[in-house]
Amino acid sequence: MTTARTWSVALNGAVGHLVEVEADLSNQTPEFRIIGLPDKSLGEAVQRVHNACQNSGLDLPRRRLTVNLSPASLPKHGSAFDLAIAIASLATGGTLNQRAVRRTVHLGELGLDGRIRPVPGVLPAVFAAVRAGFTQVVVPRGNEPEARLVPGVEVRSAASLAEVAVWHGAAVDVDDVEPVLLPAPVSRREDEHDLADVIGQDEAVEALIAAAAGGHHLLLSGPPGAGKSMLAARMPGILPLLDERKALEVASIRSLSGESVTSLDRRPPLEAPHHTASTVALIGGGSRSARPGAVARAHRGVLFLDEAAEFSRVALDALRQPLESGVVDVHRSGFTARFPARFQLLLATNPCPCGNFGVRNAECTCPPSAVRRYAARISGPLRDRVDIDLGLTRVAASKAISDARARVTTAFARERVQAAQERAAHRWRGTPWQKNAEVPGPVLRRAPFHVEKTERMILDRALERGALTLRGYDRVLRVAWTMADLAGRGRPGEEEIGRALHLRRGVAA
Structure with a gap:
C-alpha cells in the first residue's frame, strides 16, 4: 500500500484553511474515489483528473485509489x-518526488486536455498558505500576478499538469500549450471628477468631507437634479489612499x-448596486459556495x-448588522462564511x-400617505445608524450657469481629510x-473624552x-x-456639537 500527500486550501468566506490532500493506493478493484466532505464540483474532479492525466501522458495507477481531503469536517x-x-x-505510483510534493501547496482547476485553469480566491488562499508556514505554492498561469502580491512565498505558475509533474520529477514531455488566462481587468473609475465641479452645494460638500474624515455614514435627500449622485461619485476621491494591508484586503x-487582480489598487473601492438588487446581491451568498456581495466588495471604501x-x-x-460589526456572516445549510x-x-x-415634494415652484402629485410610505421605506433603525x-435643494439657475467653480477641490479636500484622520488616529x-x-x-461619554x-x-x-x-x-x-479634528481643535465645543446636530436633519436645538 502506497500513500502520498500534498496540500491545497479551502476558502470559507475570505478566510483560507489548509487542507491535506492524501491519496492512498490499494490492491483492490480499480476505482477512484474522493472523500472528506466534497461538494458536487469536487466529486466531478474524478473525471477531470483522469482525463487530464491521460491527455498529458501521465498514467494513474490501475488500482483502487482513494483521495481524502482532511480535515473531513471542513466543507470544501x-x-x-x-x-x-x-x-x-x-x-502514489512513485513517479514523483514525494518530499517535494509534501512541501508544496497546489491550487488550480484541470481541463480535460491537461491545461490548468485559473480559479477565484487565489490571493487569500496564498495568504493562508504563508500563515501556515509554507514557502512554495503552485498556481495557474492566469493567477500568477495576484499570487505574487503576497510576500514571503515562492510562486510557481504552470500552464499544464505535465509542467507541474516535471517539476516534481516526472519523466514526461511538456508540450507548449496556450495558457488559460483570466479576462483583462475591468478598468476601475479614474479620479476624473473633481469636487470643484459641484456648484452651489457648499453645505453638502462640507458634510461629504466630514463623512470622509470620520468614517461616518451619510444620507442625502433631495429632488432629482440636486446633485446627490454627483456628490457620491466624488466621495472616494477625497478619501486617503489605502495602505498596503488594506489594499491587499x-x-x-x-x-x-x-x-482579475494584476496589481494593488490603493484607491478605495466604490460599489453602486442598482436598486433592483436582491438581499443576496447586497449581502452575499450562493447555494453551493458563498460569494461576496456588494457590502464586502465595498470593504475599505464606499457603498x-x-x-x-x-x-x-x-x-x-x-x-x-454589517454596519455595526464591520463583517457580514452568510449562513447556509452546512457552512457559514464570513466576509469583511x-x-x-x-x-x-x-x-x-x-x-x-417640498420643491419650490414644482407640483407634487403624490398623496400624503404615499409620501409617508416612501419615507418609511428606509426604516428608523437604519436611519438611526x-x-x-x-x-438638499436644487441649485439656483444663476449659480448653475455661472462659470464660477467651487473653492474646494478634490485635492484640497483630501488633504483636510488626511489631516483630520491623522489627528483621530493619534x-x-x-x-x-x-x-x-x-x-x-x-x-465618548466618560472621562477623559467626555x-x-x-x-x-x-x-x-x-x-x-x-x-x-x-x-x-x-x-x-x-x-x-x-x-473638531477638521478645525484643528483638541476637543469639540458648543459650535462643533451644534453643527453635528444640524447635520442630523430634523433635530433642532
Missing part, C-alpha cells in the same frame, strides 16, 4: 483542488469575486445606494415617489479604533425630549469630534 467547495488531487494521485475580495427608497426594505434592513465589510454607507433618496442626514492610538465613527458611545456639560447642553435637551435616541446621541458626539 469548487474545483481549485483538482491540481492537488492529481499530483497526490500520481505520487480589497484585492482579496476582488479575487474571491472572480475578478453607494442611489434611489435608496426603491431598494427592497428587507435588503436595506440586512445592512444593519467595513465600509462607508452613502444613501441618496428623493423626498417622494415623484421627487417634487446614519451619522449625517442632510437635505488620539485613539493604543485602542482598537482609528476613526471617530468606530469609537463606542460609552467611551464633553463638558455646558457645551453639550443642546445635545442633552434633544435627548430628553425624544428627538434623539441614545444611539443617535452617540453618533452626534462622533461627528462633533470629527468637526
Whole structure:
C-alpha cells in the first residue's frame, strides 16, 4: 500500500484553511474515489483528473485509489483542488518526488486536455498558505500576478499538469500549450471628477468631507437634479489612499469575486448596486459556495445606494448588522462564511415617489400617505445608524450657469481629510479604533473624552425630549469630534456639537 500527500486550501468566506490532500493506493478493484466532505464540483474532479492525466501522458495507477481531503469536517467547495488531487494521485505510483510534493501547496482547476485553469480566491488562499508556514505554492498561469502580491512565498505558475509533474520529477514531455488566462481587468473609475465641479452645494460638500474624515455614514435627500449622485461619485476621491494591508484586503475580495487582480489598487473601492438588487446581491451568498456581495466588495471604501427608497426594505434592513460589526456572516445549510465589510454607507433618496415634494415652484402629485410610505421605506433603525442626514435643494439657475467653480477641490479636500484622520488616529492610538465613527458611545461619554456639560447642553435637551435616541446621541458626539479634528481643535465645543446636530436633519436645538 502506497500513500502520498500534498496540500491545497479551502476558502470559507475570505478566510483560507489548509487542507491535506492524501491519496492512498490499494490492491483492490480499480476505482477512484474522493472523500472528506466534497461538494458536487469536487466529486466531478474524478473525471477531470483522469482525463487530464491521460491527455498529458501521465498514467494513474490501475488500482483502487482513494483521495481524502482532511480535515473531513471542513466543507470544501469548487474545483481549485483538482491540481492537488492529481499530483497526490500520481505520487502514489512513485513517479514523483514525494518530499517535494509534501512541501508544496497546489491550487488550480484541470481541463480535460491537461491545461490548468485559473480559479477565484487565489490571493487569500496564498495568504493562508504563508500563515501556515509554507514557502512554495503552485498556481495557474492566469493567477500568477495576484499570487505574487503576497510576500514571503515562492510562486510557481504552470500552464499544464505535465509542467507541474516535471517539476516534481516526472519523466514526461511538456508540450507548449496556450495558457488559460483570466479576462483583462475591468478598468476601475479614474479620479476624473473633481469636487470643484459641484456648484452651489457648499453645505453638502462640507458634510461629504466630514463623512470622509470620520468614517461616518451619510444620507442625502433631495429632488432629482440636486446633485446627490454627483456628490457620491466624488466621495472616494477625497478619501486617503489605502495602505498596503488594506489594499491587499480589497484585492482579496476582488479575487474571491472572480475578478482579475494584476496589481494593488490603493484607491478605495466604490460599489453602486442598482436598486433592483436582491438581499443576496447586497449581502452575499450562493447555494453551493458563498460569494461576496456588494457590502464586502465595498470593504475599505464606499457603498453607494442611489434611489435608496426603491431598494427592497428587507435588503436595506440586512445592512444593519454589517454596519455595526464591520463583517457580514452568510449562513447556509452546512457552512457559514464570513466576509469583511467595513465600509462607508452613502444613501441618496428623493423626498417622494415623484421627487417634487417640498420643491419650490414644482407640483407634487403624490398623496400624503404615499409620501409617508416612501419615507418609511428606509426604516428608523437604519436611519438611526446614519451619522449625517442632510437635505438638499436644487441649485439656483444663476449659480448653475455661472462659470464660477467651487473653492474646494478634490485635492484640497483630501488633504483636510488626511489631516483630520491623522489627528483621530493619534488620539485613539493604543485602542482598537482609528476613526471617530468606530469609537463606542460609552467611551465618548466618560472621562477623559467626555464633553463638558455646558457645551453639550443642546445635545442633552434633544435627548430628553425624544428627538434623539441614545444611539443617535452617540453618533452626534462622533461627528462633533470629527468637526473638531477638521478645525484643528483638541476637543469639540458648543459650535462643533451644534453643527453635528444640524447635520442630523430634523433635530433642532
